[in-house]
Amino acid sequence: MNRLFRFFGTSDFELILRLVWQASNVNKSLEIPDHRTYQAYVNVRECLIQAVRSVHPEYDQVSGRLPSMYQFLKGFDTAISLNYDLLVYWTMTYGFNVQDGHLFKDCFLGNGGFDDAWQRFREPYREQTNTLVFYPHGNLALCRNVVEQELKIHNAGAGLLEAILQAWRSERVVPLFVSEGTMQQKVSSIQNSYYLATVYREVLTSQRFALTLFGWGLGEHDRHLLKRMRGTGIQRVAVSVFRGDQVYCNYAYQVIQDDLGPVHVDFFDSESPGCWIHAMPPAPPGLGQFRL
Template sequence: MPKIISFDDALKAAGSKDCSLLLGNGFSASYFSYRSLLDKADLKPDDPVRALFDRLKTVDFERVVKALEGASEVEMAYGNKEHAEGLIKDANRLREALVHAIRGTHPTHREEIEDVIPSCVAFLASFDEVFTLNYDLLLNWVSLSDEAHLTDGFGLGERRNGFLGPFKIGAHCKVYNLHGGLHLFRNGVDVDKRIAGASGIIDAIAQTITTSKRFPLYVAEGTSAAKMQRIKANNYLSHCYEKLGASMGPFFVFGHSADPNDAHIYSALFRSKITHLYFCIYQPTDEKLKSVSGELARYKERAGSKVEYTFVDSESAHVWDRPSPEEQAAKVAR
């Protein structure tokens, strides 16, 4: 069995050098339901709209809505007004289904996780750059803490109509959303960030989807090749991916399994200038370690990399349940 070290020991081994972090869905698993949004959309198996996802070989809500709207235009041109109107109703129903899925996978408001945010802020403070594969809102909620200092490149943008943006490459940025996010929306070739209204960010996102008829920018495809195709099609996502490939120094991975459906991520990592990879594993077993080690070894060999990797017990990081400074002081005093 490969050696497992604690998170604190990994930080010590990394030294005082700037460390980078990649977050997978294990980071969000305690608060975000990582069934796919399509699974949570409450579309019945015999619903033609659900079948259209399979027919188009996609999990992209926006693509299916555009297909429905395009088909409606064709039907209208052929004089089939009733059928055309039915297709538009289905498109609007699908927008509502996406909103239902977003609500069903998240806490309702940031306040529901407010007590654990300081713990997460303390965890993230060890890293100079944070890359995330997650498109949920948890990291965004954490970044709103004054102590987080998690700049995302939107700070030089303008606030208008509930959005902050656009993202600017020259702006100070510490957080990179490799697979987009539910709070990010395309604006032509640019990307803007949706900001919370009076009733919170989820309601703001819902309004943008259903009323403004805009869709979040997120990558939910099932294969690495399909994900890369989506990334290359967007300037913001491409920039984030390029930044991952330019990583240097010690690099930590937390909440990810190194599955082949994210091979593009490890290809970039092992071709970068990182000096050591610290891979966090949840409840490690011989079988799990052997499997992950095999995947990492394959990525490393394909990239021609000499970077070594060390396994870390992810639970020892205490992302969401770190003792407060007061609790730590009291423990030392005892």
């Protein structure tokens, strides 16, 4: 299997899996016996599944945090998730049962397909407020079928992760995410996906005044996303910091100035009440009716 990665000069599991899957499907359609290609596909697929199982939390491990995660994310009009995991997806589905007038929308329709007229989802339909969610590097829940249609795997709650892994094993789809590589390699992979390219070309370049970066290390291999937002009207950037890491603060400030231009940067504690998994403390009696 290592020969495949060396031959194509990449460490991107998703790319190699897609290449051997397509080759195996071509051989199958032409009735060409080729056990080695098919076995290579199975080996790469099973390695990926094992990797996901070993690092991804189960739904029950995070379900108690979902109320806090929901309250945090609903404060933004757009959420751009750079992680491949299902935490944001689970947060969205948790919100379906919260009757507060807010709705998360990822612009994928009931049939699993992406609606590229994504701007129309900004307009409230039955909700009062909404948050649009995008995955610029893909996600475990996104996949491609044999004719390159890009789809989202639907399943709420605890069954989602298993539904995704079963879909991969069905041999009908392969995952859609950009897992590894340099900045140039990632941009190239993005351009090979209609959904990812739309997010990169349109969503990241949409106008905004403020930007919040939470839990992002701003690594060199991901700075293409920040560079893409230059010139979009951003004037203020809030950056989360883990336990006062001054080295990271200095680095992040310089990266933001280089990639976005002379914008105002504020840093905040990533463990502050109300941030992601850190719940807001209950209001003192008699003070819970008003919020400034």
